Amino acid sequence: MTDTTMQSPANSGAPLRLRGMTQAELEQMTADAGFPAFRGRQLFHWLHRKMARTLDEMKNLPVAFREWLATNAVMGGVKDVVTVKTSQDGSYKFLFELEDGRKVESVLMPDAKRTYWTQCLSSQVGCAVDCKFCVTGFNGFFRQMKVDEIVDQVLFARRHLLTEQPGANFRNLVYMGMGEPLLNPDAVIKSIRLFSDREGVDLSPRRITVSTSGIVPGMVQLAEAETGACLALSLNAPNQAERERIMPITKKYPLADVLDVCRRYRYGKHKRVTFEYVLLAGINDTTDHARQVASLVKGIPCKINVIPFNPNPTLPFGRPETDDVQAFVDVLGAQNYTVSVRWSKALDVDGACGQLAGQHRQRRGIRGVEAPAATPEPTPAQFAHALGDLDFFAPVAAESADEDDGEDIR
Ligand code: SAH
């Protein structure tokens, strides 16, 4: 394997973080340390296939090797799990504490028939992109997540699931939690490779979806990495001017450039981009907006997921009436787009969306659509994302992978 980010004791001064290393890197590390390279492969199996939490669990590794690992490497990943909550709809919410005390959330959800599971991952602590309708954006950016921290969300959650429900079909991943994955592209791409390693978690890359606000260099990097993962673009407005108002990142990466990348590059086996469109009452939800969307994305193999805004008291937006959602969808449907509506589900775990994060968040007041003045650095506790929001994004991944159902209201 040729991996330019290869870690080994020989070429890196940083501590080795085992959960973020590929099998090839672990073998190299093992050989460099004077142990047979196959021990590195066994270590990879323990970490990713058997999801071991400690070196002590790795009984078939010689004590001398485990001692060497304990001295020269760290497992990496999440430090602790503050909360695991189970919802009546079957989903689990995890609040992970990282080694510096920062917190991120992840949600693991079953499909309606409970035949397979989708996990929604965080990729950054906070987010710098500042979309006006997003709680994570409202709170700001703390830091990048490391590869091992991204990966461990899955290792922990999958182990938890399989312990509670042996044989459960852990199938899809979506990078739709906290953060902008394509502003942390190296770590995200490496995590995709680790998740799809046949000797590890062994997920099909076509069941992995990266969602972006439209970071052009990251989109190109993801395409060129040829991971096989799918792309979802958070479109959210049908033209440059209106998108700039709710997603200021559009000034830096104009909508035309973002869509050009969608046209020119291929993501995933089905080569269809998913456009996500959060419907904000009175902002971007008229039938005229829908007509503009239809002509904007014309010619791009795609599907469109319409997401009625999930309200949050800190954000000055509302959810459109069902009739307006229907009218919006009808316009797109009439032009033969594959369009689905993703309704938020009522959550019974700590009430509605964001409640789990809310226990750890301080509010700073209601924000306006115009860019707010610079805000003081938030406390770490503010950054646990309102993952209740994500409960209804999960089927996006299922659909990216499957060309399936969705709650199509047409
Ligand atoms: N940063 C990436 C992935 C995380 S956000 C991105 O923006 O794509 C995942 C999705 O949540 C995005 O499509 C975003 O538009 C949507 N979203 C954010 N806040 C929301 C809210 N309050 N209601 C509905 N969707 C929201």
Ligand code: SF4
């Ligand atoms: Fe960041 Fe995505 Fe939220 Fe925008 S919608 S602020 S990119 S997490």
